[in-house]
Amino acid sequence: MWQATTIMMDGELMPFADARLHPLSLAVTYATTVFEGLRAYHLPKEGKFALFRLDEHMRRLQVGMKLLRMERTYDTAYMRECLTRLIHANKPDDDVYVRLLVYVSGTGLMATTGPVGFTAAAMPREKSKFVDTGMSLGVSSWSRLADNASPPRIKSTANYHNARLTQLQAKSDGYDGALMLTPQGKVSEAPIACFFMVRDGKLITPSKASNILESITRDTILTLYEEMTGEKAEERDVDRSELYFAEEAFVCGTGQEIVPVASIDRLPVGDGSVGPLTRKLRRRYFDVVRGLTPDHAGWRTLV
Ligand SMILES: Cc1ncc(COP(=O)(O)O)c(C=O)c1O
Structure with a gap:
């Protein structure tokens, strides 16, 4: 490297x-x-x-x-x-x-x-080691920061104190990563990535009002999903208990890219393997970021 x-x-x-x-x-x-x-x-x-x-x-x-x-x-x-x-x-x-x-x-x-x-x-940055196996996530007992306290929507260093406490707890509890809930108990995001799940075949992600960073990868995935399926993903409040209904789940971000989630709170997501929509979105994402497809050229700034 x-x-x-x-x-x-x-x-x-x-x-x-x-x-x-x-x-x-x-x-x-x-x-x-x-x-x-x-x-x-x-x-x-x-x-x-x-x-x-x-x-x-x-x-x-x-x-x-x-x-x-x-x-x-x-x-x-x-x-x-x-x-x-x-x-x-x-x-x-x-x-x-x-x-x-x-x-x-x-x-x-x-x-x-x-x-x-x-x-x-x-x-250089190593790729996630969970791409093929999926990660185990635990729902954290730390709440995600509130927008009227330390707005998670902007990427300020101060916000990562909250993220780090969450990640440290997840590691000490034996998980690969964490999922945070808002102070109101709705699903928010992971410490360094946004969260998506598939339920009844539809892609769902917590809305921008769920105390998340306004993630560029999240926006990319929403756009690519709509182009691939002709349908909009659902951006809405997600209850914690919906996590256990998910057929597939993944986290995403510039650093993480797209990493499947195999289990949440030690309960398998779907059958615990990487789901078909997650695979399809990953393939399309890498085609776009690497310019293997001519579309979305405006997203790639040559250096
Ligand atoms: C808390 C948090 N959420 C989401 C993301 C993903 O954001 P983006 O897709 O803009 O990299 C990150 C990335 O660093 C993050 O730190």
């Missing part, structure tokens, strides 16, 4: 190990950071790399910067140029996972809004 050699801070490339941020910056003390995880897929036909849905990732990041009232923001054209330079500098020979963090790098009191800085890293 290739290695990340070069990182970028505020537009400057430097050796990966040389990146520095002050420990008293607001980014560290108050988690005043918004970030994105993107993938640049290797396109075998073109022999090039393409960032998947860069515009949508940048739009989410921009809303995050606005909500955190950062005193400066970055536009998509500038970040595209930065990420292109970063990826080329690392000379990847396979898919790239990009982490882009924007933060208040200044020190000061809690309401400090600048100076603002950013770090971008391009790294």
Whole structure:
């Protein structure tokens, strides 16, 4: 696997190990950071790399910067140029996972809004080891953050305290991962991925009002499903007990991609194997991200 050699801070490339941020910056003390995880897929036909849905990732990041009232923001054209330079500098020979963090790098009191800085890293990322077997998920006793407390809709570092507590509990309870419920007891999402299930042959996912990150992969799957079946998936409140009726389930995200769920609370999902719709959606997803099909070219930004 290739290695990340070069990182970028505020537009400057430097050796990966040389990146520095002050420990008293607001980014560290108050988690005043918004970030994105993107993938640049290797396109075998073109022999090039393409960032998947860069515009949508940048739009989410921009809303995050606005909500955190950062005193400066970055536009998509500038970040595209930065990420292109970063990826080329690392000379990847396979898919790239990009982490882009924007933060208040200044020190000061809690309401400090600048100076603002950013770090971008391009790294290899191993594929999930649960793709063929499916994951075991446990419903967490930690609730998902409430929108009027720490909005999960934006990708702020602060939100991952909640996600991490959930993941740590799941691991110590012997599960591969967790599923979180809203404070009202409806299904929300996994700590680093959104959740889909199939019931009576129909694809269902918790709505955007279920305290989820507005996931770009979730949106991609909703679009691809509608194109494949001519039907819209159901985006709605999902009760916990519906989980046990599911014929198939999977989690999705840029980092996770599409990972089947084999059991929830140690009860099998369907017959516990990877379901046919999950397989079909995975195949179509990889055709699209790798440009093996000409459609959705607008989702692939060549770098
Ligand atoms: C909490 C959470 N939900 C969902 C996702 C999936 O989001 P996306 O598809 O935009 O990567 C992520 C990805 O990092 C996440 O951290």
